[in-house]
Amino acid sequence: MKKDIQIPEVSGVEIAVVYEYNALYKTDDWNIYIINNKNVDLEMIVIVSQGFSETKTTSLLRKKLETLPANSFAKVEYIQPELFVLNNRFQVSFFENNQLKDKTFLFEKNSIKEGGLRMISEIKKRGILAK
Numbered sequence: 001m002k003k004d005i006q007i008p009e010v011s012g013v014e015i016a017v018v019y020e021y022n023a024l025y026k027t028d029d030w031n032i033y034i035i036n037n038k039n040v041d042l043e044m045i046v047i048v049s050q051g052f053s054e055t056k057t058t059s060l061l062r063k064k065l066e067t068l069p070a071n072s073f074a075k076v077e078y079i080q081p082e083l084f085v086l087n088n089r090f091q092v093s094f095f096e097n098n099q100l101k102d103k104t105f106l107f108e109k110n111s112i113k114e115g116g117l118r119m120i121s122e123i124k125k126r127g128i129l130a131k
């Protein structure tokens with residue numbers, strides 16, 4: 001029976017943490033973005049995030065986006081630098097052509113730092129892509 005279950009592989013969707021200037025508060029902030037590199041729109045996107053280690057776990061945060069157009073990106077949430085000492089997991093579920101897809105992204109502990117920033121061409125800002 002397990003062999004009959006088809007789990008579609010997800011490609012063309014990325015989660016990135018971006019270091020950018022916040023003009024409203026005049027601060028440099030870390031923000032999470034979702035990137036759709038596909039040529040089709042994503043619908044009913046649900047992103048569940050959580051930080052964790054062997055001894056600590058943060059609350060679950062949920063974010064829903066109705067649609068993410070083809071070849072676009074959206075800001076998901078601000079992430080506090082205090083969480084960088086934890087593993088940060090982002091579970092992304094969405095519909096693509098009426099098929100439910102799911103992928104988990106991970107920023108390993110201490111992997112989010114200014115020294116790891118690279119230009120993310122889709123956003124045109126410096127950031128780090130999740131594994």
